[in-house]
Amino acid sequence: MKEFAVFWGCTIQARFPFLEKSVRVVLKGMNLPFRDMDGFTCCPEKSLVNNIDHGLWLLTAARNISLVDKEAVDLVSPCTGCVSNLATAKGEILSNPRKEGEINSLLKEVGREFKGTSRLYHLVPFFHDEVGIQKIKQSIKRDFSGMRFAVHYGCHMMRPSHSLKNDDPLEPKKFDNLIRALGGESVEYSTKLMCCGQGLDRVDQHDRALQMARVKLRELKNTGVDAMALCCPSCFLQFDNNQHLMEKEGERFNVPVLYLTDLMGLAMGYTPQALGLDGHRVDTEPFLKKWKEISSRPSAAAAFSEGMKKEGSFI
Amino acid sequence: MFDIHLDFDLLEKCNRCGACYDICPSCLNIDGYDPRAVIKDILNGNAGRWLTSVHIYQCLECHHCLEICYQNYGFENAMTAMRLRAARQGIHPPQVRRGWDMFVKTSRLGEPSLAARKKLGLPEPRESGKEEFLKLLEVYRMRRHGPSPCLRER
Ligand code: SF4
Ligand code: SF4
Numbered sequence: 001m002k003e004f005a006v007f008w009g010c011t012i013q014a015r016f017p018f019l020e021k022s023v024r025v026v027l028k029g030m031n032l033p034f035r036d037m038d039g040f041t042c043c044p045e046k047s048l049v050n051n052i053d054h055g056l057w058l059l060t061a062a063r064n065i066s067l068v069d070k071e072a073v074d075l076v077s078p079c080t081g082c083v084s085n086l087a088t089a090k091g092e093i094l095s096n097p098r099k100e101g102e103i104n105s106l107l108k109e110v111g112r113e114f115k116g117t118s119r120l121y122h123l124v125p126f127f128h129d130e131v132g133i134q135k136i137k138q139s140i141k142r143d144f145s146g147m148r149f150a151v152h153y154g155c156h157m158m159r160p161s162h163s164l165k166n167d168d169p170l171e172p173k174k175f176d177n178l179i180r181a182l183g184g185e186s187v188e189y190s191t192k193l194m195c196c197g198q199g200l201d202r203v204d205q206h207d208r209a210l211q212m213a214r215v216k217l218r219e220l221k222n223t224g225v226d227a228m229a230l231c232c233p234s235c236f237l238q239f240d241n242n243q244h245l246m247e248k249e250g251e252r253f254n255v256p257v258l259y260l261t262d263l264m265g266l267a268m269g270y271t272p273q274a275l276g277l278d279g280h281r282v283d284t285e286p287f288l289k290k291w292k293e294i295s296s297r298p299s300a301a302a303a304f305s306e307g308m309k310k311e312g313s314f315i
Numbered sequence: 316m317f318d319i320h321l322d323f324d325l326l327e328k329c330n331r332c333g334a335c336y337d338i339c340p341s342c343l344n345i346d347g348y349d350p351r352a353v354i355k356d357i358l359n360g361n362a363g364r365w366l367t368s369v370h371i372y373q374c375l376e377c378h379h380c381l382e383i384c385y386q387n388y389g390f391e392n393a394m395t396a397m398r399l400r401a402a403r404q405g406i407h408p409p410q411v412r413r414g415w416d417m418f419v420k421t422s423r424l425g426e427p428s429l430a431a432r433k434k435l436g437l438p439e440p441r442e443s444g445k446e447e448f449l450k451l452l453e454v455y456r457m458r459r460h461g462p463s464p465c466l467r468e469r
Binding site for chain 1: 319340344345369372373375376377378379381382383387395398399402407408409410411414415418422423424425426427428431432435436437438440441442443444445447448450451452454455458459
């Protein structure tokens, strides 16, 4: 496998370092050739930067991409926003030679060159396509049989598809496949592809952000799932932190929120502490407790064969 | 070259279509959010009245409308253009302003939390590209607008 640089992004490092921990533990545990790189800046974020200066948004993204281009490594990020921003800017620049020329004449002033040769991945399609389901299954010690998950993709994992091209933008499958590879059930629910709504928190509309979070959490409370599975720090902020804020006001949904790598790490045998699960605001204990209970029960197949042995035999 | 332009032909068709109302999370969940009302005013030359409206910031940029659009357009384009136009006039939610200020000063939207990293046993964070970014920003501003005020004084 080609070496890749991890693009952590601002949100994970500033607010959720325990998510970085969880990703690192899994990348190391699977012996994947990742490295950290000096020199990255904000991707940059769309709703704040692109809404004020589109040119600077493009240029900053192009500079970040030029760093991996130079090292001839791919880029993998555990943040959907970072990948979507970088890929969208890359697509826009590559489709317009004049723009590319202008960007490169600016970058030249600081000794950089945008080529757009490195591949940009989000962690979910990366695990699905590059690492592969088989290898993931082989790394598991204890799977999630009997556990029900609500996958929340996060819009920017696969949209805009003209630039990301990594899954069906309206009917994505890869995250569900990963959950199944871990032995869990990925339940269908009607608001599955609905945006988390965290963007509203970034434009001073906190109450509306909560209102959006509620729509999905209410459905999941009624559906009855053991956890929500996601892989984006903004969505995490929305469903973990904001759910916790609502809990404090007496509104309880009881939907633990787990990062893809939390689940992979647990299945690989790492402890919740090693994966930084104690950093989550919504209690993950009920999820862990049920998992322990289920997996200490003998499987139906094992119980059946046991029964066959015990009951009297004709021979 | 780096500006976003609106295609009025596409907008005209969008104005007559409306298929996106059924999938747009903001149309479905926020009272009064209606991209087509904005589009109508853009087409009639009355865009200005939306510059101070919260609605132009209620587009979540989820790109759902872009993906289902029969003309590969998406009514989010109108909302993005309106936000940029508002920004040109210095109108934006305070939080957007704060985020922008932090970005142009530090190249990031938050610094790694060192104490928490230590507790978790994470390695030292890598150097950011701040210095180089600030230099690039100055070059970019010079090209777009000429010397910045502090350079002009010199
Ligand atoms: S991008 Fe904006 S306008 Fe389009 S569907 Fe999403 S919230 Fe609605
Ligand atoms: S964005 Fe496309 S599909 Fe949606 S209302 Fe406009 S024209 Fe119709």
